[in-house]
Each structure stands twice: as C-alpha cells, then as structure tokens.
Amino acid sequence: MLSTGLPLAEPVVRDVPIHGNPRQVPVRQIVIHATGGPDCDPSRSFRGGSLEGIVGHFQRNRKRISIHYIIGRTGEVVRMVPETRVAFHVRGHNADSIGIELVNDGDGRDPFTEPQIEALVMLLRDLLARHQLDGAALKSHAELDDSELVCGGRRLKRKVDPGATFPWERIRAALKE
Template sequence: MRKSDLDIIDAPLPYVDLLGLRATSDIDLIVIHCTELPDLVTAREYGERIHYPQSGTGNSGHFYIDRDGQISRWVPEDRIAHHVRGLNAHSIGIELVNTGRFPHWLDSTHQGMDEAYTPVQIEALIALVADLQERIPSIKQIAGHEDLDTEEVEASDDASRQVRRKRDPGPMFPWTRVLAGSPLIRLIA
C-alpha cells in the first residue's frame, strides 16, 4: 500500500472534544500497540468507556488498523489520546487489532502472544507511519508500548508471581519490516 492509496475512516470517539489540544509540531513519537481484544467492535466498546470521570474521557489510540488493513482515526492528531503513561502529550498511538493475551491479560500462564499480524495490516501501518512522517515532520521516534511501559504487576492467578503490565505489540510484531527504509529511531526505555 503506497501513501497515495491511504484511506482513513474518521470515527471520532464520543468524548474526543474533551481531550486536550496540542500543536502537532509537539509530536515526536509514534507508539505501536495491539488492542489485545478479539475485534475492532470490542476495541471500540473499550475505547468509549469513561476511565477518567473528572475529564469525561477514556483510554484509546489515535488510529486503529483492523486485520483487513482498514485504518480508522478515533482521535485527531491535534488531540492528546490516553494510550501510554507519561508520553501522551507528544505521541501518536496506533493500535493494531490483535488478540494478544485476551481475555486473561495478567494470568501468569497466559502470557504468550501468538497471533500473527496480517500482511495487509502491516502494509497499512507502514503507509500510515510514512503519511504521519510526511504531515508531521517533528516525528523522529517510534516505539512499542512494551518498550516504554516495563512495569511488572501481580499476576491475576498467583499473587506471588509478577507479569508485564504491557507486552504489546508483542513478539509477533515485525519490527525489521516496519523499520526498513524508515528514518525513525526505535525508542526503548
């Protein structure tokens, strides 16, 4: 998929106007996530949930890429989405639909992430990243959620064990392919 073929469906979250504004020139980082949910419909349900009652907003990325390569924009780039601790103000979150560890995210016996990303999904991601770089030249870095949020938490099945809070996009994510030919630098905490 070339940049000129990029088709983005705008599907703003109901609370999008409550998210903080920012200058796009402040954005220097793209963070890759996976939804860790079975499908885009379930991801949307999670994205619409209010997690921050004071602001009336929830957790979401800016863009979602479904398994068929369809790209949806849930939060405009000039708004601050809640997708990665401490770095939201200067980053863009891109979510890839993938089951990840669903539905036992923190179970110590269910930490494998073995669903491969589809070829069209990765092509769409590469095209989106290139498009963002062209439109927002201040973007210089890229990272996986797991690169930035390395906290371990108590396992849901065994309080004596620790598991990674975030493991996305996970071991099946093709970093070499995504970074090939890109000037972006991978940021690892």
C-alpha cells in the same frame, strides 16, 4: 482493503471521533500497540478482540483510555482522537505521542496480517512526513511502560505489546524506501 497488489497512496480511514485535550508540544513519538495483552484473568489474557469491539471499548472508556488510530486485521483504519489532541494510550508519554493500536492478541504468536502491515506502513509514511520525524520515532508500548501487574503473588510485565511477531525490521526498511 482490496488486495490489488498496488500500493495505495493513503490507507482507507473511517472516522469515529473522540475528543482529547489539545496538544501542547510537538509529536515526537509514534507508539505501536497490540490490542491484546496480559490480564490476571486468564479468560481475558492476550485476547486481541475485533475492530468493532475495540472501537466500542474506546468509546465507552474514553475518559480513561483513548487512541488516535486502530488498524483492523483487514487493514481498515479507524481514526478516533485527532492528531492535534492528546490520547491516553501510554503512561508518561501521552503528551508528545501518537498512538496506533493493531488488532492482534499481542502474545508473540498471533501474526499481524499483510493488509494490516500495508495499512500501517502507509499511515506511518504519512505521519512521519507530516510531523517531520524519522523511523527512530517509532516505539513499542512495551519499551515505554515498565509497570507490573500483580496477579495474586505473581508479578507480570503489564505491557508487552506489540509483541514478538511485530515485523520491526520490515517496517523500518519500508519506511526508508
């Protein structure tokens, strides 16, 4: 995204369609994810990857995992599963949610970029308005999934995203403007 300082009415969106099952219930939650997270293999742990890498990952694994939107570090938004269809992004909460992945390591240290946050706010304003929701509909993946990862004898929380660097207060304040 060009950093003109001017708020754009809509984020720049590129379509890479993946079809999910038709949605049966209204959207009630918007779930924020980071692409990186814990993995038993240290070489794969907390690696956010690139926007193109993540898009390819979802295309290859579409039967198992999918997402509605991905926002890259430059603020580019990729739309995959249409909002009218269910994506597989959060255990037990897929039916009534929209999922947004942010390319980020998800380790609580990697900062989300300014263009990424601006694009997210624009997208969220649009989503909340169209689905008649307020800021309370925003959820972290971490709060909705308590499952554990067992690595040898070690147990880790499997989903911790988007992590401690995600600016919840700033986002919630921007959505009230």
